[in-house]
Amino acid sequence: MDQNQKKICAAEEAVKYVKENAVLGVGTGSTVNYFIDRLEPIKDKIKGAVSSSVASTKRLEAMGIKVFDLNDVDSFDIYVDGADEINPEMDMIKGGGAALTREKIVAAVARKFICIVDDTKVVDVLGKFPLPVEVIPMAREYVARELTALGGRPVYREGCVTDNGNHILDVHDLKITEPKKLEQTINAIAGVVTVGIFGRRGADVLIVGTDNGAKVTEKK
Numbered sequence: 001m002d003q004n005q006k007k008i009c010a011a012e013e014a015v016k017y018v019k020e021n022a023v024l025g026v027g028t029g030s031t032v033n034y035f036i037d038r039l040e041p042i043k044d045k046i047k048g049a050v051s052s053s054v055a056s057t058k059r060l061e062a063m064g065i066k067v068f069d070l071n072d073v074d075s076f077d078i079y080v081d082g083a084d085e086i087n088p089e090m091d092m093i094k095g096g097g098a099a100l101t102r103e104k105i106v107a108a109v110a111r112k113f114i115c116i117v118d119d120t121k122v123v124d125v126l127g128k129f130p131l132p133v134e135v136i137p138m139a140r141e142y143v144a145r146e147l148t149a150l151g152g153r154p155v156y157r158e159g160c161v162t163d164n165g166n167h168i169l170d171v172h173d174l175k176i177t178e179p180k181k182l183e184q185t186i187n188a189i190a191g192v193v194t195v196g197i198f199g200r201r202g203a204d205v206l207i208v209g210t211d212n213g214a215k216v217t218e219k220k
C-alpha cells in the first residue's frame with residue numbers, strides 16, 4: 001500500500017465511529033479529506049459538522065453537509081483529524097497545514113478525539129516534524145528569539161497566512177521528550193496564539209493505516 005492508500009484505510013475505519021444523527025467535529029488535511037469524502041453514503045443520516053478550517057468547511061458544504069458554528073453547539077461525540085506525528089502516549093504534532101488553532105479549539109469541545117494517520121506518522125519521540133507555532137504577525141521575531149532560547153530553530157513559513165490572519169513559525173531541531181510541559185511553556189510566550197503540540201488534548205483513539213489494514217488503539 002502507498003501512503004495515500006494507508007490514509008484512506010484509516011479514514012474508512014473512522015467512518016465506523018460515526019453515529020446516526022450526530023454532529024461531527026472535522027479536522028483538516030489530506031487524511032481528513034478522505035474521511036469527508038467517505039461520509040457521502042451516510043451524509044443524510046448525520047445532523048452536520050463543526051469544521052476546523054475554511055478548507056474543510058468548503059469540502060463539507062460542497063457535499064451538502066451542514067456546517068454549524070461552534071458557538072451554537074454545546075458538545076459532540078467525536079472529532080476526527082489527522083496528525084503530523086503521534087507518539088505512544090497519543091500526544092501529537094499538528095499544524096502542517098496551518099490549521100492548528102481552530103483544530104485545538106474544536107478538539108477541546110469533543111468528547112473523543114479520533115486520530116487518523118498512515119504509519120509514517122507514528123514516532124517514539126515527537127520533534128522530527130518541525131513544530132508549527134501560530135503567532136500574531138507583529139510578535140513573529142520576538143517569538144522566534146524565545147523559541148531559539150528554548151533550543152529550537154524557528155523558520156518563518158513564508159507566504160502562509162492562517163484562517164485567523166496570523167503567521168506560522170516551524171521550529172526545527174527539537175526533541176520533544178516532555179510534550180505537555182513544552183506545550184505549556186510555548187503557549188505562555190506573549191504573541192503565541194497556539195503551539196502545534198496536542199498533549200493536554202491528545203487523541204483518545206488512534207487509527208493507523210498499515211500494509212495489514214487499519215490498526216486501532218484506544219487510550220486506556
Ligand SMILES: O=C[C@H](O)[C@H](O)[C@H](O)COP(=O)(O)O
Nearest residue numbers: 029030031082095096097099
Ligand atoms: O494543520 C493541519 C493539520 O494539523 C493536519 O491535520 C496535519 O497537518 C496532518 O495533515 P495530513 O493528513 O495532510 O498529513
